[in-house]
Amino acid sequence: MFGELSKVALREIWPREASDFTPWLAENIEELGKALGMELELIEQEASVGDFSLDILAKDLGSSKSVIVENQLTQTDHDHLGKLLTYAAGFDASIVIWISESIREEHRQAMDWLNQRTDNETLFFGVVVEVIRIDNSRPAFNFKLAASPNEWQKNKKRQTQRSSVSTKGEKYQNYFQSLIDTLRDAHRFTSAKAGQPQNWYSFPSGFSGLTYGANFAQGGKARAEFYIDLGDKDKNKYVFDQLHNQKEKIESELGEAISWERLDNKRASRLALYTDGVIDDSDAELERIKGWHIDKLLKLKSLLGMKIGQLAKSATSM
Template identity: 50%
Template sequence: MAELGALTEVDLREVWGNEARDFTPWLKENIDRLNQVLELDIEITEREGPVGPFAVDLVGQDLGSGRTVIIENQLAPTDHTHLGQLLTYTAGRGAKIVIWISPQFREEHRQALDWLNENTGEDQAFFGVEIKLVRIDDSRPAPLFKLVSQPNEWQKSVASARATSTRGETYQAFWTTFLEKLKERAPGLTNAKKGLPQNWCSISAGRSGFAYAAAFKLKGRFGVELYIDTGDKEKNKQFFDQLYEHKDSIERELDMALSWERLDNVRACRIAIYREGSIDAGEEELNDLQDWAIANLVKFRDAFGKRIKAL
């Protein structure tokens, strides 16, 4: 008969003595562990992101939907203070995916998250996640995430999203290869590994509300862009106008003319370059599109990155 080890729980504070100094940085660097549990593709863009005079532990973006994500952590049982903070940060950041992590959820707080999921819009999602540390015999401690609250029909909607069309599968294969190349040629630009069955691929620009993207457009066009959507139309236009003031120097730095799209009739703004390109093209042309997009995304990061931070 095979011998089995004994599973024991480890006090979180043996590994993470301080939530802000130890656990939050660890989670930022190991967000893929949480992604596996939630079946999302979150990329963290900010730590201690400002919300008025307060700060939310982590801010990010779900690369699959483009929705803003906030994560609030604590290494103690849930309490009313953190629930209030969570709601304040949700409103202040316009977050659509809200994650609360604790080693123990009190029943009234789990019920509060369930109520929020039942009474907010379909694009709003609140998750309660319990964190434990376990070891087998004398092994190293391992983190264990457990979902205790999630939106109704969440698993069903995730499964539905996976049931992609043939065209969706083609997009997914294209973006997966694209991300593999991007990771090799521009390490650190994104942590995303798997392409999604859609006509675009978004990458954090290092600040909430800003993203670089490559996308197949209508009329056989393919583009690389900086997309601005903070959730506030007025702020988006102000940020666009501030960047536009540096149009000449940016275009000289990039050595190319850009399409400056303020998009006054919608909330977001876009700064882009385009070329011909279709997902129905042959393998050689698709490879060329990937190479072109990667080269220009790197240029966009170098030209816009420092300017975005300075806004």
């Protein structure tokens, strides 16, 4: 009735760590983010730190915090632990992820100790990667969280640090927590789990440098946007201009006008939609804005998702 579940040796799938596993992980960085409740975006592979090279440098889109990922296809060892701490210092990382075939108990304890001793802005994760199959099925990968911040300890620290977060910051955090919870649970739009005390939140499009965003902008406006920042001004303007050439078709499909903001004096560009609203509005009004944000983000992703892939590839090859 049931098939037999078996583990596959990692090196059967990825013979070499640097040339096989790290590139695969970079391509599947969003899947790692889902396992951790984050929206991870790749920044660089083999990023230099003095004479060493970090496997993966990434960013958590929801908080813009820097993320380092060190991986190995064997059990954890002291050498990689030392490298992990060196890379964390070198990149001033807020989120530190150690991926391995298995985690030794003393290394799990070390990561637990680091999470207990560091502040609320520094998070250490130990992740086990495994490959499994049922009978003779195709292999499937799985990320298992083996070490993570103790939420009770972190929450306790939040209580003592609350005075350092402004009342408005708490309102933003509460608003975006509610927004991402609904987008995640009801619409599977995001895997993010933690709101931040800031006036914006970004979500991946599936293409590095292209994101969807919910914001509270200046002038008493709330904004939903498609944000273009491939790291190069000319590439950004190219993607924007190619989309702008389809303005009438895009707006017709969306059912409303878009604010086309090329931002010639800045590197990035964006397509934006606006509604009245500020974070100090009443609970009822914030609920309306939340519904508006959800509706516009879903429509923007549905409309642009099929259009931006080729544009991103064309811009990257410029």
